[in-house]
Amino acid sequence: MERTRFHGQADTVFRDRAEAGRQLARKLEPFRDSTAVVLGLPRGGIPVAFEVASALHLPLDVIVVRKLGLPLQPEVAMGAIGEGGARVVDRPLMAYAGVSPGQVEALEKAERAELEDRVRRLRSGRPRSDLRGRTAIIVDDGVATGATARVACAVARQLGAARVVVATPVAPREALAEIVEADAVECVSTPDSFFAVGYHYGDFRATTDDEVLALLDRAATFVVPPPQAEN
Incomplete structure (x- = not known):
């Protein structure tokens, strides 16, 4: 396993989760058109994950822990x-x-x-994405303590993921350093003063189940590469 790494810049404030997802996608550009799977953490992570999957032409799924x-x-x-x-x-x-x-x-x-x-x-009746031999990109709208991301990594790996990447728009550096279960961690903003995830968004309204379902339905229309085991 590679040493966990993270990259980010301080003090970015996002207009909403969609904008945060588009910025995060730029940091994940190496995964474009790969066999990776984007896994959003419900509910707030799904709008961010949708933008990542859309920009990089990757399948989108949820990871429920x-x-x-x-x-x-x-x-x-x-x-x-x-x-x-x-x-x-x-x-x-x-x-x-x-x-x-x-x-x-x-x-x-x-x-x-x-x-x-x-x-x-x-x-809603959709089959779970097959993670065996693939890279799982776990996305949330922010990381505060890292606990949820850490358990999601462990679950993804237990479901067969060959490599696990945690990606988030905003988090404190010390929390990212604790996510040792990930092979890599990507973050847009690592502010020096971190109070709560919502503090770094202009619009941080709660995401509903209906919104999650609508985004997953839209993502099902993406044209993505066929799944293949990674070497």
């Missing part, structure tokens, strides 16, 4: 689950926190139900 938080500190991820039975667990953290396998199984059962419900709503 659910965090498995510690029972007494749910904000702290001890693992995550994804589609296709993908499951990532930090066993050393489990042992340190005194979490039993039974507790993890009970939590996973509850979170799996939520995940499958969201998958049904957002995928």
Whole structure:
């Protein structure tokens, strides 16, 4: 695996997610017309990912993940689950926190139900993109702590991705440095003063499920290269 790298400039403010996606696409130009798959994190990452996929002539899909938080500190991820039975667990953290396998199984059962419900709503009958042997470009509208991006990387790799790239319009440098699960990280803006993702957008209205579905429908019309395993 390559050393994780990231590139960005400070203090950029985006008009909206579409503009952010177009700027991000320029940083991902080497992937144009490749066999990579763009995976947007619902919901806010989808408008950004749509622009990336459109500009680079790549297929667009969602990557749905659910965090498995510690029972007494749910904000702290001890693992995550994804589609296709993908499951990532930090066993050393489990042992340190005194979490039993039974507790993890009970939590996973509850979170799996939520995940499958969201998958049904957002995928709407579409088959999941085959990631085996391909590059997965995971896109969100911003990274604050990096936790969601990290678990998405692990899930994508468990689903067969040969290489994983995290791409985002804005994030603090220290959060990007923590995404060690990615082979590369691309970022447009790494402001010195980072308060929240929405602070760096003029329009940061919530993205709805209907908007996500409409973008995925439009993306299905893209002309993209046939999937091939990468060497």
